[in-house]
Amino acid sequence: MSQLRDQLAKDGYCVIAGILDADLIDHARAVSAGALAQATADHRARNRSQGSLINVADYPAYAAVIGHHALRRVFADLRFADPRFSSGYLISKPPGGPPLFWHQDWWGWDDPLSYGPALAQLFFMIYLTDTSPENGCLRVIPGSHRRPHRLHEALAAHGEALSRVDNPDDPLFGPMPDEVAVPVQAGDLVVGDARLLHAAHANRSGEERSLLTLWFHPDFASLPAGMRARIRQTYERRGVDTDPVGGSAMTLDDWPAEARDIVADVLVPGGQTAPPHDWNRVPDWPQGAPAPPTV
Numbered sequence: 001m002s003q004l005r006d007q008l009a010k011d012g013y014c015v016i017a018g019i020l021d022a023d024l025i026d027h028a029r030a031v032s033a034g035a036l037a038q039a040t041a042d043h044r045a046r047n048r049s050q051g052s053l054i055n056v057a058d059y060p061a062y063a064a065v066i067g068h069h070a071l072r073r074v075f076a077d078l079r080f081a082d083p084r085f086s087s088g089y090l091i092s093k094p095p096g097g098p099p100l101f102w103h104q105d106w107w108g109w110d111d112p113l114s115y116g117p118a119l120a121q122l123f124f125m126i127y128l129t130d131t132s133p134e135n136g137c138l139r140v141i142p143g144s145h146r147r148p149h150r151l152h153e154a155l156a157a158h159g160e161a162l163s164r165v166d167n168p169d170d171p172l173f174g175p176m177p178d179e180v181a182v183p184v185q186a187g188d189l190v191v192g193d194a195r196l197l198h199a200a201h202a203n204r205s206g207e208e209r210s211l212l213t214l215w216f217h218p219d220f221a222s223l224p225a226g227m228r229a230r231i232r233q234t235y236e237r238r239g240v241d242t243d244p245v246g247g248s249a250m251t252l253d254d255w256p257a258e259a260r261d262i263v264a265d266v267l268v269p270g271g272q273t274a275p276p277h278d279w280n281r282v283p284d285w286p287q288g289a290p291a292p293p294t295v
């Protein structure tokens, strides 16, 4: 596992095979099929590039995945001191779905820790289908979490026009010379730094390609107080660009006790009283940051 930790630090991601067993994959697929059946045509049109962006907080049956003992084993193996879950999404690309645009997901770029080795926020992407470049597997730019890249200048990432794919010829949907495909099997886990530049291929198959992206903070207690307060707002579904329903929606605090009990010890705690950190998705690399590769 120290090899995986090293890869996570150096490349910004690592793959851990076979995290969900067949029963839990079936459970997650069934919950996801129900959630997708409820998603409106408007939701899918607004999130055409992603395929869907359904907050897992709306579905307490996902507790079995978020609180799964195999994830806790990963936390221990990767030596996470205080792992906490803030939010997550069902991202499901229908047959014929277009590519996902290049982006990174970190929002705390105003804080100096964003330019160092600390792991403030990690995605846990759990794929519910086998993936390949043919059906929309993940693509990443290894190392892009720690150095400037020209994609960082694309300020529109996460914008509505990109999500709707108003311009399919936008280079943010295209290939990058330094990209690496990350094909996986159903039940595999991709752990990645929120700062890592990533995208996904188009789905040219006849089947849905689904995954759960779960956001964890590996050492929540060590983060600055303002960052902790902003993360708590995300958990409360307030002021998040990928979660426009707003603070009136269900949070994990509203889950029935039997679901909440499964995840209670990994949830972002309340009582964060500091002024919340500003939301800024655009890095401003300090002088002397490593040069971008010449590709």
Ligand SMILES: O=C(O)CCC(=O)C(=O)O
Residues within 6 Å of the ligand: 050, 091, 100, 105, 123, 136, 137, 138, 198, 199, 200, 211, 213
């Ligand atoms: O659709 C994918 O494979 C990647 C999803 C993604 O980019 C994300 O969850 O941030």
